[in-house]
Amino acid sequence: MSTTRDTEQRYAFEVYPKRDITIVRGEGATLWDDTGRAYIDCTAGIGVANVGHCNPAVSAAIAEQANTLITCPGIFYNDVRARAMEKLVSVAPDNLGRAFLCNSGTEAMEAAIKFARLTTGRNGFVSAMRGFHGRSLGALSATFKYREEFEPLIPGHGFVPFNNLDKLSAAIGDDTAAVILEPVQGEGGVRPADPDYLAGARKLCDERGALLILDEIQTGFGRTGRMFASQVYDVAPDIMTLAKGIAGGVPMGATLVSDRIASAAGKHGSTFGGNPLACSAAIACIDEIVSRDLPARAQALGAAFAERFRARQPGVVRELRQLGLMIGIELKAKSRPYLEALMAEGVLALPAGPTVIRLLPPLVIGEEELFTACDTLIDVLERETNT
Numbered sequence: 313m314s315t316t317r318d319t320e321q322r323y324a325f326e327v328y329p330k331r332d333i334t335i336v337r338g339e340g341a342t343l344w345d346d347t348g349r350a351y352i353d354c355t356a357g358i359g360v361a362n363v364g365h366c367n368p369a370v371s372a373a374i375a376e377q378a379n380t381l382i383t384c385p386g387i388f389y390n391d392v393r394a395r396a397m398e399k400l401v402s403v404a405p406d407n408l409g410r411a412f413l414c415n416s417g418t419e420a421m422e423a424a425i426k427f428a429r430l431t432t433g434r435n436g437f438v439s440a441m442r443g444f445h446g447r448s449l450g451a452l453s454a455t456f457k458y459r460e461e462f463e464p465l466i467p468g469h470g471f472v473p474f475n476n477l478d479k480l481s482a483a484i485g486d487d488t489a490a491v492i493l494e495p496v497q498g499e500g501g502v503r504p505a506d507p508d509y510l511a512g513a514r515k516l517c518d519e520r521g522a523l524l525i526l527d528e529i530q531t532g533f534g535r536t537g538r539m540f541a542s543q544v545y546d547v548a549p550d551i552m553t554l555a556k557g558i559a560g561g562v563p564m565g566a567t568l569v570s571d572r573i574a575s576a577a578g579k580h581g582s583t584f585g586g587n588p589l590a591c592s593a594a595i596a597c598i599d600e601i602v603s604r605d606l607p608a609r610a611q612a613l614g615a616a617f618a619e620r621f622r623a624r625q626p627g628v629v630r631e632l633r634q635l636g637l638m639i640g641i642e643l644k645a646k647s648r649p650y651l652e653a654l655m656a657e658g659v660l661a662l663p664a665g666p667t668v669i670r671l672l673p674p675l676v677i678g679e680e681e682l683f684t685a686c687d688t689l690i691d692v693l694e695r696e697t698n699t
């Protein structure tokens with residue numbers, strides 16, 4: 313009988329390097345493999361399962377909706393979609409009053425780029441080195457890596473060093489439709505914006521008639537200690553893109569816009585966008601985040617993790633960067649062998665570039681589980697450096 317691994321290897325047109333593990337079940341911050349072994353999950357499906365794997369409220373909402381109505385395109389009104397958009401806007405920064413719903417982060421970025429071009433009549437975009445915004449060709453045009461083999465991409469996209477306002481100022485011209493930034497660069501190594509950087513970017517955009525697009529696909533939904541990282545920095549974007557943690561694991565994306573953004577009626581769309589199944593999950597997920605105050609939990613647990621880690625910080629660590637439960641540990645060595653050793657010890661974590669270990673645990677993770685993950689990581693960093 314062939315194993316799952318053999319079957320995937322046989323049939324997948326693979327785009328990911330795989331870890332040697334078959335995940336079959338999840339609950340809260342625990343994942344189980346096909347041998348029954350449990351792991352502490354500090355990946356959360358790459359920042360998706362903020363409310364925990366198989367969150368009971370999300371699962372119940374999906375089950376109920378699955379027996380009521382699964383699909384309903386945007387050409388009709390739908391009760392669940394209406395409530396999901398109302399819910400999203402209710403937790404978003406005050407100036408973002410409308411939502412376009414789609415199915416993933418890269419689609420949310422595609423919409424943002426098109427809406428910015430429609431609104432300004434300009435075609436230029438400035439984004440940050442090390443920034444990541446997705447892999448479809450529009451989003452990839454604003455992404456710093458993974459692009460070479462796919463060029464030419466969309467013309468007019470330029471890059472500036474992150475956290476450098478002088479360079480950003482020099483790059484914004486008469487043709488700049490928007491500046492696109494992550495408040496904390498995720499894939500690029502867990503690098504938070506400096507305290508004044510986003511406010512400075514906001515000011516430059518206002519002075520030059522450009523829009524500010526904040527990509528909160530990874531930072532959103534409580535991850536950084538507030539519902540959205542733009543609230544940590546007290547900066548209101550014209551457009552905010554969302555996905556990952558929006559619907560408890562069900563694929564969904566959203567592009568939230570302010571009144572400044574021109575109507576795109578008849579000019580954009582998505583068959584699955586705003587489908588009732590995903591919307592029911594999003595409503596339950598956002599209710600969980602709000603009613604359990606998961607942003608505050610992320611803030612407190614993130615601080616506790618940082619304190620514990622710094623108390624015994626191994627010599628191989630160059631820097632710990634952390635905002636809430638978005639945690640990056642930059643090493644003086646490649647992260648890959650440490651990630652593998654960590655998995656062998658029962659803790660799953662992510663890379664973010666070649667030398668950074670990234671932890672994105674579910675925000676519902678227990679303090680003891682998080683501390684176990686922290687201590688295991690410290691032990692592995694010490695042991696593997698000395699062998």
Ligand SMILES: Cc1ncc(COP(=O)(O)O)c(C=O)c1O
Nearest residue numbers: 416417418444445446498529530
């Ligand atoms: C900041 C950011 N933007 C965009 C994306 C793309 O999202 P998706 O993989 O859902 O297309 C990601 C995914 O990792 C991301 O972290």
